Amino acid sequence: MSDPDINSITTLEELDFDLVGTLVTPNDAGWDAARTVWNLAADQRPVAVVFAEDAADISAVVRFATETDVRVTAQSTGHLAMAVGDLSDTILIRTSNLDTIALDERARTVRVGAGATWGLVSAMLAPAGLVALAGSSPDVGVVGYTLGGGCSWLSRSRGLASSAVTAVEMVLASGDTVRATANEHPDLFWAVRGGGGSFGIVTALEFSVFPLTDIYAGMLLFPVDRAREVLDEYAAWTDRLDNRATTCARILRFRPLPEVPELLRGQSFVGVDGAIDAPDSEAEALLKPLRAMVASIDTFSRIPAASLAEIHMDPTFPVPAIGDGISITTLDTAVVDALLDSAAGDPAGALLVVDIHHLGGALGVADPAGGALTHLAGNFVVYSAGVVPSAEAATVVAGAVASVREALRPWAAAWTYSNFRETTAEPDEMWDAATLEQLRAIKFALDPNNTIRGAHPLETEPASPGATA
Ligand SMILES: Cc1cc2nc3c(=O)[nH]c(=O)nc-3n(C[C@H](O)[C@H](O)[C@H](O)COP(=O)(O)OP(=O)(O)OC[C@H]3O[C@@H](n4cnc5c(N)ncnc54)[C@H](O)[C@@H]3O)c2cc1C
Known part of the structure; x- marks a missing residue:
């Protein structure tokens, strides 16, 4: 045209x-x-x-x-x-109609349109024995996830998805189309890899993929009244954990709804899920301290790599939800206390999930080849969320989500991973000062009138109606 x-x-x-x-x-x-x-x-x-x-x-x-x-x-x-x-x-x-996916098997790169979701990409890669650094949900969009950084079940060994990007095609505020790589428009290429959606509208993304056909992964679930014991053990376990293990501790309250599997329906659990990219014997040895607690449900086993999208049981259909996250430096006894008081205590049972994602490993070390986000601050990011079918439920869930963030604020890391900030947040809560200054300079040069807006603007903007914190 x-x-x-x-x-x-x-x-x-x-x-x-x-x-x-x-x-x-x-x-x-x-x-x-x-x-x-x-x-x-x-x-x-x-x-x-x-x-x-x-x-x-x-x-x-x-x-x-x-x-x-x-x-x-x-x-x-x-x-x-x-x-x-x-x-x-x-x-x-x-961008949902821009969902083409092309694999270059020899180069081990994939080019996806801006509407592609991780489920489609993983399904295309599986027959070639390849995986991408995909998120826990098959439904999440590749572009939004990657512009924010992108934490996969391989993150602690392979780092952020944004660091695996090799090219970004986008429309700038001028209306011009550019392709940014390490050599072409390098500033823009740096900014979009972790700086969010403020720099232009992405039309396609290219990134590296990795050989992996199967992996040791699954979940352990315990009755929720064992939350203290399980979270204390998880804190000790993660303190010395091999980088090949990327896991998440969680408190889950399943509603008594027909779409919830019968085994879980109406019940509450504390658990750990994740993936260990190691041979069975080594993965089993790593899991031993958690298995010693004897879970009610233990699904950890070798699974096809494409099935990683199922272990976190994310909803694969639209839902009304309010959630938010905070990155923290430690999961010591005082943090577990604060978390249990605010989350497990949650008197109205408003929170469907409180996830404690373990960071560190390759996520904690600045990747010199990375973009604006070379690593994540903190050792854990805690994300809580609830389903809000009504305005009343929205008020209760927003309050519960905010109270988890508030309870953990004393242990807040220098900044929080932006993909888990689902309310309006100040930019300096999501990027360090030097990165933010550089991002703002690039944004201003490309888009002085601030025509393009991302989910998380680089300048302070008025709070969103749904904001809770
Ligand atoms: C159920 C669930 C599971 C999740 N699992 C993970 C996980 O495992 N790991 C993880 O790191 N995060 C995870 N997230 C967070 C997720 O990465 C972010 O919500 C991400 O922004 C979603 O991207 P999207 O494209 O699907 O969403 P959208 O809301 O469509 O996009 C998010 C933002 O990305 C930007 N954007 C999207 N498309 C473009 C474009 N074409 N051009 C420019 N900007 C664009 C915009 O700023 C937009 O507001 C999860 C979220 C949910 C709700």
Whole structure:
């Protein structure tokens, strides 16, 4: 498509004329469906929604936005939609139709469109005996996850997904399309790998993949009244843990709903899940201290690498949820006390999950080849969330989520991993001062009018309606 004549574009209808994809406005019958994303609690009300079909569509929207002084943001799935805030001055580009995936088996790289999800990528890689540094949920979008850093079940040995990126194709605020690599637009290439979605609208991403056909992985679940014992043991265990093990301790409260497996329905557990990229005998030796506590359910075994997307039991369908996270430096007795008082204590039982993701290993060491996020601060990131089918539930869950963050604040790491911040957060809570300064300089040079907005802006912006902390 040739560049639109932006001087003649004054209305959304004229923009529509230039698109291969679909533009939906509040006057259209499909408006509610268009603005509804994975997190059903996000009541998004943008100026319009564009389902882009190609990079030229995105370019047309960005040029239109610049000309008419509105802003643009992109979502593939909307898993982070609760962080985005007020969209009344913003056109939302949905990239879900840009879901092509091409594997270069010889180079061990994959090129994905901005709408690809991890489930699709993992399924394509499995027959070739390859894996990507995918997140725990098959439903999460590759681009949003990777722009924020990306923690996989291989993170403690292989580092952040953003460090595996080899090229980013994107539309800048000028409307121009660029390809950023270590050699072309190196500043931009640095910024997007961990700096979020503020620098342009990504149309495609290329990244390295790794040979792995199977892995020792699963979960151990114990009755929730053993939370103190299990979390204390987990703290001691992770203190000396081999980097080949990437795990998460959790408190889970399953609702008595038909979609929950019968074995778990209506019950509460404390547990540990994760993956150990080691031969069976070594993985079993590593797990011994946790298995010595004798779990009620133990699914750890050798599984196909593609099944890593199942062990965390993330919902694979849209849900209304409120969640938020905080990175912390330690999981010592005082932290476990504070956590249990706020989370396991949770009198209303509002929290479906409290996850304590173990960091460190390759995640804790600055990767010189990485981007804006070379590593994660802290030794754990605690993420809690609940389902909010009603406004009343939203108030209760938001309160419980905020109270977990508040209880852990004395042990907060220097900054928190942005992908687990699902409410409006100050930028200096997610990047260190030097990184933030560099990110802001790159952003200002590329987008002085702040046309492109990410979920987590680099400058302080008004709080989102869903903000809890
Ligand atoms: C159930 C669940 C499981 C999760 N598991 C993990 C996990 O294992 N590891 C982990 O690290 N994180 C995990 N997360 C967090 C997840 O990485 C973030 O929510 C991530 O932002 C989701 O990306 P998305 O594209 O699916 O979401 P979206 O909401 O669609 O996008 C998130 C943000 O990314 C940016 N963005 C998306 N597409 C583009 C684009 N084309 N151009 C420019 N910017 C763009 C925008 O700023 C957007 O607001 C999980 C979240 C949930 C809800």
